[in-house]
Amino acid sequence: MLNRINLKNSLDLVSVLVRKELKVRYKSSVLGYFWALANPFAFAFVYWVAFKFVMRVQMENYSVYLLTGLFPWLWLSVGVNRATQSFIDNSMLVKKVAIPRAIIPLTNIVQEMVHFIFALPVFIIFLALTDGMSLYYTWIWQIPLMIVIQFLFVYPMSLVFALTNVYVRDVYYIVGIGFSLLFFVTPMVYPIDMVPIAYRSYFELNPIHGLMSCWRGILMNGTLSLEHFSFTITFCVVSGVCAWLVYQKLKYRIGELL
């Protein structure tokens, strides 16, 4: 039953589960979807005050730099965090019905992707109005491509964290702390040029930096850096294969561990 390949049902399952989550999450709040946008803008404002206004980071277009990184970052970190706990939050779906397990963390990632896609036009318009950010016609293919790439980037690690978290519940806390640290280890609120040259190559090894550089290249200049892009793709492929192997190994026992 778990090996059943029924693509149509699986797609319907993801879409219904994602809609359910979005519906339930914003149902009883007055401003509803506004809060999904308020969160990144509030964060961006705080960082802008701290780093541009107080610490005076020397950089042109600092708010553009900040926001173009922050929205993909939130998809990544919120998605991974929620997905890590997803089997535990949805233990009923693991124990009592026979849906393919990989769909459960997938739902969280798709949900954050939907948030990102809806937020994208809003923050592009915001930046165009406040900072005069240019719009590029190459976005027509670049942005959808990057959305797919980021999905392939986020999902495998989410699946691994979600599975291992069932066996060892500490994974959730490690992921939570890890992403808080990663936010400052990754050039997010500062440009990579500010990192001392001696350490810069280590920062370049961070796959999240590659992903963010792709987004920034596209959103700020309309260009996709081949170097960062190929690094990101490689990471997606490698982590995808690893995640698949881990899934094959760990999926059988999670039903009895929950």
Added chain:
Amino acid sequence: MKNKIECQDVWKKYNKNNALGIKEFILHGGKKNKNRFDREWALSDISFSVKEGQAFGIVGPNGTGKSTLLSLLLGTITADKGYIRTDGRVASLLELGAGFHGDLTGRQNILLHGVILGMTKEEIRSLTPDIIEFSEIQSAIDEPIRSYSSGMVARLGFSIIIHAASEILLIDEVLAVGDAKFQKKCILHLNKFKKDGGTIVVVSHDMPELASICDIGFCLNMGKIAKFGPIDEVIEYYQTLDY
């Protein structure tokens, strides 16, 4: 007739105190307290098969492995030894409201539960009127189900499951929640499902209900098959069983 479910020499053990090895040893000095809820094998040496159009009843004391066996048939857990095969779409009613969300309306939950059971959106949309009619919930269908009584949730859950176009139904003690009239309706419907070639496995402590649905079955005790045969004999055995 074709075998829809086959189990051969199935053994299942739960690994207890997983990561707690050392802590457990210090606390309990490595001693194992033996009682019937703490045996090594949850299920041992289970073999049986259920044919098309047959209903199989499982009885036995608490903690004897009945629900474990249903989970194995459903595929949410895997056996340590042995071989299990199910042929066709399996729908389960292992727990009331598994896959329901309290904040969604009855109608939205039909869609949610339907996809979880393996249907496509189109299938569910075309079946929704029938499901609502069978549940007799009527106007409350557009209310959030957290406002439902457990009987109403049971009605909705049961109505969805029997419309799920599955070939195999697994039912774990959930019929008892409905009122007498609804239970009767369910039993009628299950018997019709059987006649149309469906296969059912029921776990229950309600002997008259079992007798009215099942043909054959077994009584489990301590994870082993204690008595296998026609359902009347199994029920009789269970009622005289000392545990």
